[in-house]
Amino acid sequence: MSTASPLIIALDYTSLDAALCMADRLDPTRCRLKVGKELFTRSGPDVLEALHGRGFEVFLDLKFHDIPNTVAGAVQAAAEQGVWMVNVHAAGGRRMMEAARERLEQHALSTHLIAVTVLTSMEEQDLAEVGITSSTEQQVTRLATLAKDCGLDGVVCSSQEAERLRESCGPSFLKVTPGIRPASAAADDQRRIMTPSAAMAAGSTHLVVGRPVTQASDPMAALLAIERELALD
Numbered sequence: 701m702s703t704a705s706p707l708i709i710a711l712d713y714t715s716l717d718a719a720l721c722m723a724d725r726l727d728p729t730r731c732r733l734k735v736g737k738e739l740f741t742r743s744g745p746d747v748l749e750a751l752h753g754r755g756f757e758v759f760l761d762l763k764f765h766d767i768p769n770t771v772a773g774a775v776q777a778a779a780e781q782g783v784w785m786v787n788v789h790a791a792g793g794r795r796m797m798e799a800a801r802e803r804l805e806q807h808a809l810s811t812h813l814i815a816v817t818v819l820t821s822m823e824e825q826d827l828a829e830v831g832i833t834s835s836t837e838q839q840v841t842r843l844a845t846l847a848k849d850c851g852l853d854g855v856v857c858s859s860q861e862a863e864r865l866r867e868s869c870g871p872s873f874l875k876v877t878p879g880i881r882p883a884s885a886a887a888d889d890q891r892r893i894m895t896p897s898a899a900m901a902a903g904s905t906h907l908v909v910g911r912p913v914t915q916a917s918d919p920m921a922a923l924l925a926i927e928r929e930l931a932l933d
């Protein structure tokens with residue numbers, strides 16, 4: 701089932717049962733779901749089958765970062781399981797990203813391939829500690845431009861950089877932005893955050909929302925409130 705909604709709900713759960721419990725409270729015509737490292741490491745591919753069976757499109761967020769041949773194989777494996785989107789770390793470099801894209805093309809796999817730029821939990825002092833002296837915005841732009849040049853479909857970035865990327869990489873280049881926080885929600889461990897409506901206005905094409913929905917006392921009400929803020933309802 702495909703949806704026009706920009707919302708991707710992060711199913712960051714410790715068990716398949718808990719993740720499916722949440723999925724059953726959501727509607728595949730109103731959002732996509734993201735499966736990340738913890739859930740996939742615990743449940744394996746069963747979670748993908750279960751979510752696809754419920755009609756959801758799935759973003760498999762395993763942020764692959766390894767030598768080109770290994771990443772190409774991992775991206776192929778994800779795509780062959782029918783996921784809508786998969787990601788790699790742009791910091792893995794040109795040959796890694798090109799190998800992943802070429803592998804999808806060779807096998808006529810249509811899964812969206814995107815690259816993580818700078819994690820939304822990081823700010824400039826975190827970058828400096830790992831030897832990156834450019835500003836966050838410069839680093840995100842550098843990695844996004846490289847990802848586009850390698851033929852990727854888009855990037856994961858914070859909405860704070862989305863506007864600049866709309867100019868440098870064009871509106872159709874996907875800008876998938878976590879760090880989304882409705883005005884009343886806690887920032888948690890996120891650093892570069894924005895509200896849903898500000899993020900869309902800034903040029904995000906998709907919003908990744910986790911805890912503000914999944915830890916709300918009424919997750920569907922939290923999702924509907926975001927839809928209202930975005931005037932999607």
Ligand SMILES: O=C(O)c1cc(=O)[nH]c(=O)n1[C@@H]1O[C@H](COP(=O)(O)O)[C@@H](O)[C@H]1O
Nearest residue numbers: 710736761818819820856878908909910911
């Ligand atoms: O690739 C991601 O999805 C991702 C990249 C990034 O830079 N920051 C980030 O928070 N994420 C993911 O987005 C989700 C955000 O969840 P919440 O902070 O609970 O809304 C988590 O599943 C993160 O793993």
